[in-house]
Amino acid sequence: MILWELLGDHTFRTVLLGTMGVGAVSGSIGCFAYLRRQSLVGDVVAHSSLLGIVLFFLISYWLTGEGSKSLFVLIPGAMVAGVLALGLSQWIVSCTSVRADSGLGVMLAIFFGTGIMLLRWVQKANPPIPGRRGLDSYLFGMAASMTWADLVMIAIVGVGSIAVMLLLWKELKVFTFDPLLAQSLGYRTRWLDWLMIGIFVNGIVIGIQCIGVVLIIAMLVAPAAAARQWTESLESMVVLAAVIGASCAAIGTVVSAVVSGIPTGPVIVLAGATVVLGSILFAPKRGILFGGRKRASAAMQVRFRESSK
């Protein structure tokens, strides 16, 4: 069978492991972004990270004479740019009358625009910059270029942020649900806020290679949105989102390996979108089809009771 052949291939196994890991980590972290309604924050981090990626590529070129595309170089760049964009937008909001969502939008535009410009320059520079080829694949992702070293970096960042999330589970949970209670219980909420943002940033930057900066936000939001429809506790929601994220990643990776000319990242994202659509249609309690029917029958009963009075 073709799947067995694929699994025998070392490169394919590396890529599959990497994308599934990214799917699971981004999916579970995304639950907090979803519940805190911070999808836009995630998207700002994702888009802004392009600038950091290109800048750190250039720094590695100036230092060594060849631009590096190792995730050990580019992920820290993405983190710095993402956090800087958020920090600057908060600063603008705090000292002007610009509202939070506009502040975020402006930073996204500035960082992503500058990133695109620099990326173009890197590609067109004369004489050519060694190592530049493939740098543009960080826009839409190129899972096939994943190496073992990249996998190690993804594992470090992913396992690190999941570990922090589990250790501080109850603190992050109460902070997400009710920041006022968290503060009155004596937690340092400013600190928790930045910790949460740090975890979001990690969940985003590990996916820049296989999904790309433009689409990675989908891996944060889609599994969470789907999982919420089926679950009734934060614990089960996070676990289910991780499973959905990993499964979509596996589907995308296999499909793009089997069908030639199909890119991995977009297929993964489309698989996620399909699961979301299916969930909001068919989920037993909250789905449009069955949940809606329940609501309709309740409304009918009320009407019946009133008319029979």
Added chain:
Amino acid sequence: MTVPAIQVEKLTVTYDAEPVLWDIDLTVPQRVVMGLVGPNGAGKSTLLKSILDLTPKLAGQIKVLGQPFAANRKAIGYVPQRSSIDWDFPTTVLDLVVMGTYGRLGWFRRPGERERADAMAALKRLGMDAYAERQINELSGGQQQRAFLARAFVQDAPIYFLDEPFAGVDVPTEKLIVQLLHELRDEGKTIVVVQHDLKTVGEYLDQVSLINQTLVASGDVESSFSEQLIEETYSGRSRICSPIVKGDA
């Protein structure tokens, strides 16, 4: 005389350049149910929040049981307005109440059997034990408020702040909450509530503070809740207020 539960000195709070609270001096003695009364936008919720350091102060000192707030912050259990949280959060009623115990657990430690038992006891006291395993988005307004109160009770604080506990709740819930507040006071707790309904002030409260940016009056309901002072608090605004203080309230 014992130290007051809350002592506010020269508190001023502004949003941008607009003053919200101006030079408030307020003392809440221990073992009373005190109501904060005033028109919409008078700064009642802001007063609670600035005592709790949830809102920045321009000036002012807060003492809780004789200590600075920072040293005694866990002495106050806070019940925010129901509308302040997302009731569609994936959690059960029991789990919501258990969150009240997080403060005593410290970092990293997870709630266990004891915390769940405490939460169940608090739910029982509010007649909500049958709803323990329900999703919080299935509750009515009154049930939400009861769950919120249960969460505050497991914090087991000597002082409670309740922001509009009667807003949008059914009559039985309102009666139950009042009865509980009186029980808690008799057990030695101090309670501060933001109250909208002027008609029930005499029945529900021991003390009242009339607030509209400044503190108009504060003290026993008999002395502070007079028609003239209420007029002053709500001055210029049209309002409906039926019976004022009953003599023997």
